[in-house]
Amino acid sequence: MVALDLDRQTLFDWLLRLGDNALILGHRTSEWCGHGPALEEDIALANTALDLIGHCQMWYTLAAEVEGKGRTADNLAYLRDAIQFKNVKLVELPNGDIGQTMMREFLFNAFHFELLTALTGSTDPKVSEIAAKAVKEVAYQLDRASDLVVRLGDGTEESHRRMQAALDYLWPYVGEMFLADATDDALAEAGIAPRLTDIQTKWEAIVSDTLDEATLTRPDRRPDVHTGGKQGRHTEHLGYILAEMQFLQRAYPGAEW
Amino acid sequence: MYAQMITSEKSSDDPELLAAFQARIDRGERIEPKEWMPEGYRKTLIRQIGQHAHSEIVGQLPEGNWITRAPTLERKQILLAKVQDEAGHGLYLYSACETLGISRDELFDRLHSGAMKYSSIFNYPTLTWADMGAVGWLVDGAAIMNQVPLQRTSYGPYARAMVRICKEESFHQRQGYTIMMKMAQGTPEQKAMAQDALNRFWYPSLMMFGPSDKDSVHSAQNMAWKIKINTNDELRQRFVNETVPQARYLGLEVPDENLTWNEDKQGWDFSEPDWSEFFAVLKGDGPCNEERLGARRKAWDDGEWFRDGLTAYAEKQAARRKAHAAE
Amino acid sequence: MSKKEWPLWEVFIRGQHGLNHRHVGSLHAPDAEMAINHARDVYTRRKEGVSIWVVPSAQITASSPSEKGALFDPAESKVYRHPTFYDIPDEVGHM
Helix, strand or coil: CHHHHHHHHHHHHHHHHHHHHHHHHHHHHHCCCCCCCCHHHHHHHHHHHHHHHHHHHHHHHHHHHHHCCCCCHHHHHHCCCHHHCCCCHHHHCCCCCHHHHHHHHHHHHHHHHHHHHHHCCCCCHHHHHHHHHHHHHHHHHHHHHHHHHHHHHCCCHHHHHHHHHHHHHHHHHHHHHHCCCHHHHHHHHCCCCCCHHHHHHHHHHHHHHHHHHCCCCCCCCCCCCCCCHHHCCCCCHHHHHHHHHCHHHHHCCCCCC | CCCCCCCCCCCCCCHHHHHHHHHHHHCCCCECCCCCCCHHHHHHHHHHHHHHHHHHHHCHHHHHCCHHHCCCHHHHHHHHHHHHHHHHHHHHHHHHHHCCCCCHHHHHHHHHHCCCCCCHHHHCCCCCCHHHHHHHHHHHHHHHHHHHHHCCCCEHHHHHHHHHHHHHHHHHHHHHHHHHHHHHCCCHHHHHHHHHHHHHHHHHHHHCCCCCCCCCHHHHHHHHCCCCCCCHHHHHHHHHHHHHHHHHHHCCCCCCCCCEEECCCCEEECCCCCHHHHHHHHHHHCCCHHHHHHHHHHHHHHCHHHHHHHHHHHHHHHHHHHHHHHC | CCCCCCCEEEEEEECCCCCCCEEEEEEECCCHHHHHHHHHHHHHCCCCCCEEEEEEHHHCCCCCCCCCHHHHCCCCCCHHHCHHHCCCCHHHCCC
16 A cells, blocks of 8 residues: 555656646746737747646646545646646746747757657556647647747847857756656656656757757757756746746635636 | 727828729728728728737737736636737738738837827726736627627728637637626625726726717718728717626626616616826826837837848748759 | 848638638748748647648739729629529528
8 A cells, every 4th residue: 555655646746747847838938928029929829838738737637636635737736835846947947038938948849749759658548648639739839949949040140149048048957857766767667657868869869950950059068957846946936936826826715716 | 999089081082983982882892902992091991900900919918917827727728818819810900901001010110109009998907817807808898899890891801800800709708707707706805806897997998989979070981981880989888788787797886876777778878988088098198008018119129139030041041942943 | 120021921721621722811921831830820729630821922913903994883793693693482492
């Protein structure tokens, strides 16, 4: 029984990582709504945000079911504090300019796409079902983000400079996505999730092709400087996201909306 | 209504052509982009459709303001989808306007410089979550009053944009009203928020229809051209008649002591909004004019390098293809 | 203002069950590939199974009625093309 409970907790934690990545990146992306650099981009960014929030709902619903304590997806989104959030730090960083936003989307989506693709073959049918739904949308997000990275990298002098700066800024955060801990290992053992080293290899290929085409230089810096988000050790930014996002639920406990 | 106080331009065209043009409109024909039209008709339409388009994209801001604070994941998705629709509607309307021979960038420029206006309603702040309900219910409700008849407007691209917009907007007012229902039936604090939102948005919503124009020459010309279908007073009366029972169903009070049922006209008598406030807001002295226009200008200016970068890439690619083909 | 405005594109979409591509509207994009992406985001909200065409608006040649002739001529000279031209007795039912 102890082992079973432990497994359940591990699976729950791992599902939260998926849900939290989607929610927090969705939140950041939604901040663009009404402020995009062109009407068409404004609409596209809202689509991305809508997709991600949809994904987090699916992962949270499954997480709550696994946990078995009667919590809902909304409870998980709105009533946990920062140390209980398990997203990688990369997704909670501020948007910066539209270049930084698209670079982050690209770096994360390349990981997200490969992870979800692998998860469609998960031994857990509920996980593979959600992954199959989400991967179609993320495939499009990755196409769009990598296309924009190439175009802006190889655009004007200014757009090139901004994209290189964005890449340099985000690079020390990307390593966390592939840093496996006991949770990741346990999930891989069980065949539910892939080994993160396998995902990293595929990610490297996508990133290196795209950066080449974009005429951008891979930063000469460790990619795993800023880690810990998956274990609940976040940047200061997450607290502000949650303060804003959870305000109504916290100020009016138990109210229905 | 998203296009307020549209003054019509005079046309100095051949009277014979003008009469024939008017006859086409009177027969219910649609005017299409490449066809002859009086200069006044064209300029007035640019003003009206442009203002309508600007209102859609400025209208993203007061609601966009609450996307990151929406109280549930589902409410967040609905609100995001709705505000996204507004961007889409702006895009459709700008496209319709562009068929009249003005570019979208030029229209943006006129918005940013203050030469063109947007609806006064979006210069009011959204202070609580109940405002998301009030905006959907009242502001979209008022907009729909105007947009439904405009599906029959004489200018083809404008009418077609309206058809699409009305179809997509059908859920907007309803989602607002369901927020109001939840709030009105919720905790005492929620109900107080709902009443407060109604109090703040009632008169600004009535102002959306613009001051009475029953004696206005501009209005008469625009109605003859069928780019305006009803008078401001007709639409305002229709709006009040529909909204009062909806407010009562919610158990909320319309903030108007003079609201009484008039058996003869089968409609409600109601107080006029404070028109001096309306003109002050239009002139730039509303609570949020600077923020709204500032946000639009910032988005545009900050996006310049992005748009130019993409243009540069497209040009390079075209040149590369050409060079490649020449090899 | 930006140095150069993105060109305007006309968007045609064939829906899942549609037979022909149908004009749905227009948008701005720097080139054809991005116009396709934008069309997908703006006009299909990404439903599967659709086919999108984009055409630079500047490349469209439209018929235009000559200034006077078409303006004065009644539009419905070929009334026989319209179903209401034919009187069918009510007993026949819907046709």
